[in-house]
Amino acid sequence: MMMDLYIQAVERGKRSDSGFQSSTHKHATRELGKNFPEVAHCITNKKVKSKLSQGFKRDYDAFLALKNASxxxxxxxxxxxxASAEVWDCYLVSHPYARQFWGSPFPEFHKLDLIFGDIRATGENARSISQQGLQLNANLNTPGEAQPGDHTNPAPRFASPTAYLSQSHSKKDAIADAVDGLVGFLQTSRNQSEHFHAEEASQHEALSAFKIFRSDIIGQIFTSIREKDLRLGWLHQQIDEMNN
Incomplete structure (x- = not known):
């Protein structure tokens, strides 16, 4: 949960080149206390900042260096x-902290990359993660204005299904338009990175995938897999695990 709180802060533009604002750490401390009341007295602003900068950041830096190593x-x-055992042995001589990653998954890297990844964009590209790709169509269809097959008003594109739902006028409307939101997300991903397009999934699969893609991290993993068959296989595996 702590990682998610800081990802939300990044999305709101609360991180600068020098790090997070003090108000962000205080907000994270309050939210953690609310969600874990039994240990709220142990959750202090100092401990939260320490966990972020000395715990998460250390793991992120170590794994990033490993990931980019020859x-x-x-x-x-x-x-x-x-890597081969020989490569690992050689690397660990000078990077002993990285031993924890040998043969062990580190799925948190995707979240930590959102939190600590470099901010190099400027101008229009310096918008927050939520803002990028989340330009709502001003002419968003309302009942009676557009019929299926009417392409005069292009479907809006969304950064993710989660972002799409957050912009819906009501929960009822969001549920009704969920499949269309997923289609827009997947089609955008395909246009940008030659990824899977929504027509390859049945409506049932799309509905199940929509639940999975409520996690932006899952969406990022999905769109990062370039091999179509592998991508579809991974998606079906996630759907099966969710339904079991």
Whole structure:
């Protein structure tokens, strides 16, 4: 949950090149206390900041260096850094802290990358994560204005299904338009990175996938898999795990 709170802060533009504002740490401390009242007295602003800067940041920096080191590969699905035993042995001589990642998945990397990843964009590209790709169509269809097959008003594009739902006027309307939101998300992903398009999924699969893609991290993993068959296989596996 702590990672999610800081990701939300990044999306709201609360992180600068120098780090997070003090108000962000205080907000995270309050929210953690609310959600874990039994240990709220132990959750202090100082401990939260320490966990972020000395715990999460240390793990992120260590894994990022490992991921980019010569001789290492990267499995997007499992979050495992791959290399031969010889490469590992050589690397660990000078980077002993990285031993924890040998053969072990580190799925938190995707979230930590959102929190600590470099901010290099300027101008129009410096918008927050939520704002990027989340330009709502001003002419969003209302009942009676557009019929199926009417392409005069292009479907709006969304950064993710989660962002789409957050912009809906009501929960009822959001549920009714959920499939269309997922289609827009998947089609946008395909246009940008030659990824899977929504027509390849049945309506039932789309509804199930929509539930999965409520996690932006899952969406990022999905769109990062370039091999179509592998991508579809991974999606079906996630749907099966969710339904079991």
């Amino acid at each position: 001789g290492f590969g990267w499995d997007d699905i499992t979050g495992v850094a791959t």
